[in-house]
Amino acid sequence: MRDRVEDLALAGPGILLLALAFVLPIAEMLGLSILGTHRELTLEHFIRFLSDPYYLGIVWRTIYLSLLITAICAAIGFPLAYVMARIRPALRLWLIVLIILPLMTSVVVRTFGWMVLLGRGGLIPFTLWKLGFVGRNFTLMHTEAAIVIGMVQVLLPFTTLSILGVVMKIDRRLEEASRTMGAGFFATLRIVILPLAMPGILAGSLLAFTLSVSSFVTPSLLGGVRLPVVAASIYDAATKTLEWNFAAAQSVILLVGVLLALTPYIKLSGRRHG
Amino acid sequence: MATLELNQIVKSFGSVDVLHGISLSIESGQFVSLLGPSGCGKTTLLRIIAGLEAVTRGTLRIAGRDVTDVAPENRDIAMMFQSYALLPHMSVRENVRFPLRMRNRGTRKEQDERVQATLETVQLGHLADRMPRQLSGGQQQRVALARAIVSDPKILLLDEPLSNLDARLREDMQVELIELHRRLGLTTVFVTHDQEEALSLSDTVVLMNAGRIEQVGGPQEIYASPRTGFTSEFIGSANLIPVRVEETAAGPRATLPWGEVIAVAPGSKPSHKASLVLRQEDMKLLPSQTIIPNGFRATVETRVFLGARIRYVLRLGDMRIKCLAPGTDIFGPGDAVVVSVPDSRAQIIEA
Numbered sequence: 001m002r003d004r005v006e007d008l009a010l011a012g013p014g015i016l017l018l019a020l021a022f023v024l025p026i027a028e029m030l031g032l033s034i035l036g037t038h039r040e041l042t043l044e045h046f047i048r049f050l051s052d053p054y055y056l057g058i059v060w061r062t063i064y065l066s067l068l069i070t071a072i073c074a075a076i077g078f079p080l081a082y083v084m085a086r087i088r089p090a091l092r093l094w095l096i097v098l099i100i101l102p103l104m105t106s107v108v109v110r111t112f113g114w115m116v117l118l119g120r121g122g123l124i125p126f127t128l129w130k131l132g133f134v135g136r137n138f139t140l141m142h143t144e145a146a147i148v149i150g151m152v153q154v155l156l157p158f159t160t161l162s163i164l165g166v167v168m169k170i171d172r173r174l175e176e177a178s179r180t181m182g183a184g185f186f187a188t189l190r191i192v193i194l195p196l197a198m199p200g201i202l203a204g205s206l207l208a209f210t211l212s213v214s215s216f217v218t219p220s221l222l223g224g225v226r227l228p229v230v231a232a233s234i235y236d237a238a239t240k241t242l243e244w245n246f247a248a249a250q251s252v253i254l255l256v257g258v259l260l261a262l263t264p265y266i267k268l269s270g271r272r273h274g
Numbered sequence: 275m276a277t278l279e280l281n282q283i284v285k286s287f288g289s290v291d292v293l294h295g296i297s298l299s300i301e302s303g304q305f306v307s308l309l310g311p312s313g314c315g316k317t318t319l320l321r322i323i324a325g326l327e328a329v330t331r332g333t334l335r336i337a338g339r340d341v342t343d344v345a346p347e348n349r350d351i352a353m354m355f356q357s358y359a360l361l362p363h364m365s366v367r368e369n370v371r372f373p374l375r376m377r378n379r380g381t382r383k384e385q386d387e388r389v390q391a392t393l394e395t396v397q398l399g400h401l402a403d404r405m406p407r408q409l410s411g412g413q414q415q416r417v418a419l420a421r422a423i424v425s426d427p428k429i430l431l432l433d434e435p436l437s438n439l440d441a442r443l444r445e446d447m448q449v450e451l452i453e454l455h456r457r458l459g460l461t462t463v464f465v466t467h468d469q470e471e472a473l474s475l476s477d478t479v480v481l482m483n484a485g486r487i488e489q490v491g492g493p494q495e496i497y498a499s500p501r502t503g504f505t506s507e508f509i510g511s512a513n514l515i516p517v518r519v520e521e522t523a524a525g526p527r528a529t530l531p532w533g534e535v536i537a538v539a540p541g542s543k544p545s546h547k548a549s550l551v552l553r554q555e556d557m558k559l560l561p562s563q564t565i566i567p568n569g570f571r572a573t574v575e576t577r578v579f580l581g582a583r584i585r586y587v588l589r590l591g592d593m594r595i596k597c598l599a600p601g602t603d604i605f606g607p608g609d610a611v612v613v614s615v616p617d618s619r620a621q622i623i624e625a
Contacts, residue, residue, distance in 0.1 A: 176326050177359035179346040180431075181421070182376035187347075195363045 026255070032248035045249030055233065055250075062229040063257075065144060065219070066212040069151045070159075073208045074201055076152070077159035081200070082193060084160070085167040096164075099157045107154060111221045114150045115141060118222070142224035150218045155211055159204035166200025167193070206265045210258050230254050276337030276428035276461055277302050278323065283332035285318055285485075292318050294485045295332070300478070303459045307472035310482035311508065317433060319482070320465045324353045324431050337428055347376070352427035356434040358418040360406040366393070366417050367402040373425035392424040393417075395454070412443045419451075423458060430460040436471065448475060469509050473497060481505055503623060506551040513552040513595040519545045519622055528622065532591030534570045536615060542622035549623050554598040556619040559586065562610040569614040574605045588613065 036042035049055045084095050102110060117123045120139035129137045140146050170193060178188040194201075216231035223229070228236070230250060237247035278300040285293040293315045300306050308316040321327040323334065325346030333342045341349050352373065360369050367389055374385040393399045396416040406414055415435065422430055432451075436444045452475060455462055466472050472479050473493040481488040481496060481504075489496055489505045500506035503514050517528040519542055526542040527535050528550050538550065559574075560566060572588040572595075579601070586597045586605065597613070605611055 171357070171359065173355050173357055173359040174361060176324075176346070177353065177355055178361070178372070178376075179326070180324050180349075180351060180353040181373040182347045182350075182425070183372075184345070184347050187376065192361060 029248045029251055029255075032245050033252045034249075035245050037245075045246045046253070048246065049250055049253060058228050058230055058233050059253075059257075061144075061227065062213055062231075065147055065151075065229070066209050069148055069155060069212045070205045070209045072148065072152050073155050073159040074163075074205050077156060077163050077204060078194070078197065078201060080156075081160050081163035081167050081197070082189070084164055085170075096161075099160055102153065103157055107217050108221075110153065111150055111218045114146070114153070114218075114222060118146050118149070141222065142226065144223065144227060146222040147219045147227065147229075150222045151212055151215060154215070154218055155208040158207045158211065159201075162204030162207060163197055163200040166203075167197050170196050202265055206262065209261055213258060213261075214254060277335075278429055278461060278463070279335040280319075280323075281333045281335070283319070283322060283334065284330045285315070285322060285327065286330045292485050293322075296485075296487060298480060298487065298490070300461060300463070302461055304478055305455050305462045305464065305476045306478045306480060307476040308463060308465045308480050308482060309469060309472040309508075310467065310488075312467055313484075314482040315485040316465045316467075316482050320353075320431050320433055320463060323429065323463060324351055325349050326353075349429075350377075350427055351429045351431060352422040352425060353431040354418050354422040354433065354435045356437060358406075358414050360414055360417055360421075362406055364406075365402070366398065366404050366406065366409070369406065369417055370402075370421045370424050373421065373427075377425060379425060388424060392420045395423075396420045396450075411438060412447075415439065415447065419454075423454070423460065426458075426460075428461065430462045432462065432464045434465055434467070437466070437468070451475060473509070481508065483508075499621065500551060500623065503549055503551075506549075506621070506623065510553050510555070511596070512554065513597075515550040515552065515593065515595070517548055517550045517622070519543065519548050525617070526622070528620070530570060530590070531593060536570060536620060537568045537617035538620040538622050539618055545622070545624065547624070551621040551623055552595065552615065553619065554585070554596050556615065557597045557599075558614040559588075559597060559599050559603055559605060559611045560614055562612055564612055564614075566612055566614040568617050568620075569612055572611055572613050574607055574609045574611060576607060577605065 033045060034041055034043065036044060084092050087095070115122075118125065118140035120137060120141070122140070125134070125138050125140055128134050140149075174192055174196070175188055178192045179185075183191060214231055215229070216235060219227070219229045220232045220235075231254070234247050234250045234254070237243045237250060278298075280296055280298040283293055283296040284291070296315075296319060308319060310316045318327060322329055325341070325344060329342060333340055335341065336349060336351070361372065364372070367386075370389045370392060371385050374380065374388060379385065380388070390399060390402065393402055396419055398413060398416050398420065401409065401413060406417065409417065415438075418435070422432075436447050436451075439447060448471065464472075464475060473496075476493060478490060479493055479496045480490050483504050488508075489501050496505065497509055500509060500512070506512040507514060515530060517530055517538075519526055519528045519538065521527075521544045524537070525540055526538050526544070528538045528542075528548070529535050530550070542548075557569075562571065570590065572590045574586055575589045575594065576587040578585040578587075580598075582601050583598050584601055584604070586599060588595050588597055588611070
């Protein structure tokens with residue numbers, strides 16, 4: 001009994017802070033989303049969003065771009081994390097610094113960097129053109145490819161570091177045992193390391209997916225107005241058309257979407273941990 | 275089952291040499307122990323045989339084939355790790371099937387039968403569907419053993435496989451290892467720092483010290499006739515006493531540092547700088563008035579009761595030696611005793 005009181009007393013300040021910083025705003029948002037123009041309860045904002053092909057298109061773009069970005073981050077992050085886990089500690093430290101370094105500059109600045117690199121005459125299209133891979137000078141700006149490239153660069157550190165934490169804890173002798181049992185390097189990577197790294201890959205992917213679904217700056221700047229994502233649509237509703245209730249409804253839909261994405265992940269990783 | 279030949283194996287980590295030219299030839303079907311204190315290079319040598327470490331110089335042959343630069347997965351060996359290294363995400367059955375699956379041995383059905391039969395061999399047939407974490411340490415160890423022998427490897431490598439078990443389980447496993455080896459006849463290399471384990475299990479003991487082979491021989495040979503001070507101290511933790519050996523009409527005699535003279539093993543060569551090897555269990559303590567054919571006087575300094583036996587620390591002049599006596603003779607600290615040593619058990623080695 002005493003323990004429980006003590007626990008509560010210890011957790012109290014934290015719970016209070018969480019309530020003020022998270023529960024209250026979310027409750028406010030939920031409230032706004034179901035209020036009509038004359039302060040009556042209504043689902044009109046949800047119906048408007050979910051019945052308009054324009055908005056459904058935005059949702060679809062957001063989801064598949066996020067899935068693509070997450071998959072690319074995991075596909076690059078896993079081998080990168082494996083290499084980082086297996087090299088000398090001094091070298092690993094440098095790689096970690098190298099990976100974290102971009103996080104220390106603002107996303108806006110980095111995105112502007114990508115705009116320079118991806119635009120017409122920018123380094124990437126220009127090089128591709130000069131090397132003869134494409135027929136003419138072109139721009140990668142305002143394409144979905146640009147969004148994916150920019151977002152992968154933003155999110156890769158999160159995925160890599162989540163996977164690194166798990167791969168570092170995998171006993172090296174498991175790998176050695178696998179090798180002595182006749183599995184080559186790549187077979188060992190696939191059959192031993194990959195499944196054992198799965199909790200990290202799942203956690204990293206989850207992080208990448210949720211950040212990607214709700215990201216605003218990078219997709220808006222690299223994708224432009226013709227390729228809006230959900231976050232941009234919320235921004236427009238809240239700041240341009242001043243439909244706060246509609247913006248709140250979209251936010252609720254985004255939140256529910258992220259929560260839905262979370263459930264299978266939690267189930268999966270829960271099973272892995274037994 | 276195959277022969278194993280090591281030829282002048284040198285291993286350096288950076289500027290540190292851990293193996294200084296190890297040459298060793300192991301016959302097919304032998305059970306060989308690599309024995310030595312920690313840091314002597316025995317585990318590194320085992321890892322080199324497994325292919326987990328590259329050699330700096332030297333060559334390695336398994337069944338006559340040069341495998342010096344062959345990857346571990348292509349050496350057709352099996353290794354059992356000290357930590358067992360069971361794959362935690364696979365069931366016992368999948369763990370044991372792993373070597374067969376990776377080497378494409380037989381159909382799925384044949385593999386399953388083989389796995390079941392091997393698990394029965396180590397008395398784990400009923401636990402095939404458990405996950406490794408659901409097993410006790412002893413059971414995990416049996417799984418690791420089953421996994422090592424299932425593919426009938428050319429060489430079986432065991433890296434201190436018994437060191438994580440408690441004393442009782444360990445004795446049981448030793449017996450099982452001997453029986454398994456007799457039944458399967460696998461060429462086995464066993465790393466241990468426990469001299470009793472090495473002596474009781476192996477056909478040949480390879481005693482290593484500081485990256486070199488100190489002595490190679492059968493367990494009896496290496497126990498009875500140590501060639502170096504290190505061997506005699508490490509095997510049976512014998513006492514080494516510096517002596518001068520002279521030949522007399524009655525046979526060789528050794529002068530102890532405090533002046534007493536005792537008869538030593540026939541055939542010992544005269545020398546001014548030799549060491550007398552006295553095993554703890556070869557000495558017999560008797561009350562100080564007893565007349566003995568050969569031996570010396572000493573004073574009991576400490577007594578440590580070990581159950582079946584008692585370890586005495588004896589003081590002789592300014593030296594101390596250790597002695598194991600049956601639990602029945604009780605002397606206390608300060609007692610004067612005579613130490614009886616049969617001359618045949620008083621070995622002389624060159625210092």
